[in-house]
Amino acid sequence: NAGVTQTPKFQVLKTGQSMTLQCAQDMNHEYMSWYRQDPGMGLRLIHYSVGAGITDQGEVPNGYNVSRSTTEDFPLRLLSAAPSQTSVYFCASSYRTSGGRIDTQYFGPGTRLTVL
Amino acid sequence: AQSVTQLDSHVSVSEGTPVLLRCNYSSSYSPSLFWYVQHPNKGLQLLLKYTSAATLVKGINGFEAEFKKSETSFHLTKPSAHMSDAAEYFCVVSAPFGGRRALTFGSGTRLQVQP
Numbered sequence: 001n002a003g004v005t006q007t008p009k010f011q012v013l014k015t016g017q018s019m020t021l022q023c024a025q026d027m028n029h030e031y032m033s034w035y036r037q038d039p040g041m042g043l044r045l046i047h048y049s050v051g052a053g054i055t056d057q058g059e060v061p062n063g064y065n066v067s068r069s070t071t072e073d074f075p076l077r078l079l080s081a082a083p084s085q086t087s088v089y090f091c092a093s094s095y096r097t098s099g100g101r102i103d104t105q106y107f108g109p110g111t112r113l114t115v116l
Numbered sequence: 117a118q119s120v121t122q123l124d125s126h127v128s129v130s131e132g133t134p135v136l137l138r139c140n141y142s143s144s145y146s147p148s149l150f151w152y153v154q155h156p157n158k159g160l161q162l163l164l165k166y167t168s169a170a171t172l173v174k175g176i177n178g179f180e181a182e183f184k185k186s187e188t189s190f191h192l193t194k195p196s197a198h199m200s201d202a203a204e205y206f207c208v209v210s211a212p213f214g215g216r217r218a219l220t221f222g223s224g225t226r227l228q229v230q231p
Binding site for chain 1: 148150152157158159160161162165167206210211212213215216218219221222223224
């Protein structure tokens with residue numbers, strides 16, 4: 001199993017450009033999520049999905065879109081990049097328990113994004 | 117509602133000495149609790165988890181944590197620190213419902229290990 005893969009590893013954008021961060025998992029997990037990690041702020045949830053065709057907003061969704069057309073893939077789109085979106089982005093996937101809890105999350109290696 | 121407080125943002129120990137990283141939580145439900153480790157420039161990796169079975173949970177690399185309901189704590193310990201333990205550690209609580217608040221992350225504790 002490759003686990004959770006993310007591409008690219010590094011990206012530099014200019015203000016106003018758009019791009020897509022790719023995320024894929026091969027563990028048949030129903031739950032997938034995107035986080036951003038900024039110094040001193042821990043991980044903040046951007047968007048999440050509980051299955052193919054179902055997505056919802058997290059804590060900091062503005063400026064980002066997601067879609068989930070398959071169980072495996074969960075791309076994150078930056079619509080018009082801003083310097084405030086400079087961050088490290090992590091994708092994660094997990095099962096949910098029969099009680100609805102999110103179980104162990106498996107994280108990708110991250111994408112380090114700089115917006116100039 | 118739920119919350120997680122990691123009581124120390126930085127902890128420094130000497131190699132071979134014990135490690136204690138503190139985590140307090142609050143939850144309206146019986147929580148599941150996790151500790152994750154993040155090495156520099158890497159993603160997070162599960163160290164251990166508590167899911168209402170044994171209150172003393174053993175994880176990878178010699179770490180363990182004890183769930184204490186009366187103290188609402190889930191502190192992470194290791195008897196003897198190794199240089200490779202230097203990393204950031206996150207305590208996480210999982211609630212029994214979905215939505216954007218299904219998981220709550222602590223702000224992290226950076227562990228430094230001195231030779």
